[in-house]
Amino acid sequence: MNRTLATSILCGFITLIIVISISIGCSDDVIVEPPASLIGDYEGKYIYTLDLGATTERTLDPWSIRWRFSNSQYWLYDENDENYCICQPSGDYTLADGVELIMKEDGCAGCVFDSLKIPQGAFSLRQPGDSIIMTQIIGDVQKEIILWPATE
Numbered sequence: 001m002n003r004t005l006a007t008s009i010l011c012g013f014i015t016l017i018i019v020i021s022i023s024i025g026c027s028d029d030v031i032v033e034p035p036a037s038l039i040g041d042y043e044g045k046y047i048y049t050l051d052l053g054a055t056t057e058r059t060l061d062p063w064s065i066r067w068r069f070s071n072s073q074y075w076l077y078d079e080n081d082e083n084y085c086i087c088q089p090s091g092d093y094t095l096a097d098g099v100e101l102i103m104k105e106d107g108c109a110g111c112v113f114d115s116l117k118i119p120q121g122a123f124s125l126r127q128p129g130d131s132i133i134m135t136q137i138i139g140d141v142q143k144e145i146i147l148w149p150a151t152e
Contacts, residue, residue: 038069038095038132042147046076046086048117049142067147069093074101076119078111087111087118098125099134119143 045062063086066077075090088107094100103120123134123145132147 038093038099039071040069041150041152042067042069042132043150044132044145044147046119047142047144047146049144050140052137052140052142054140065145065147066150067145076107087115089118089120091120095125099123117143119145 043064043066046065047059047062049057049059051057063078065086068075068077072092072094073090074093076088078086078088088111089101089103089105090107091104092102094102100122101120103118106115106118108115108118119134119136121136121138123136123143126133126135130149132145134145134147136143
């Protein structure tokens with residue numbers, strides 16, 4: 001009888017330890033939110049700034065743009081007249097610690113435009129409300145894309 005009682009107490013104690021360990025171990029779990037979706041049609045501005053932070057800092061006139069995101073691809077459309085056009089790149093994008101634009105086509109046919117101004121590469125990503133703000137700073141050059149849902 002003593003052996004059965006001791007075994008029962010020991011099994012109960014071990015069960016209690018396991019339950020406490022599981023409850024303590026699970027309380028610190030961190031749930032990582034998946035990145036927000038960018039899928040949709042947008043309109044906005046592309047702002048290119050040279051000599052960032054210098055007293056001679058120059059921001060070129062913002063270009064009016066339209067932008068489309070699918071599950072994994074993007075397209076930039078120029079909304080300006082032919083004399084003031086920018087390239088209309090398209091390609092793939094990934095969401096991980098911001099957004100990475102992987103250009104497949106530069107879309108520069110018919111435009112006189114410096115290809116260094118084409119938005120591509122890693123951008124920080126903010127999504128205040130239903131807007132998208134992508135910013136890239138390389139050296140003293142800042143590329144900023146500000147988008148909001150298209151009205152059409």
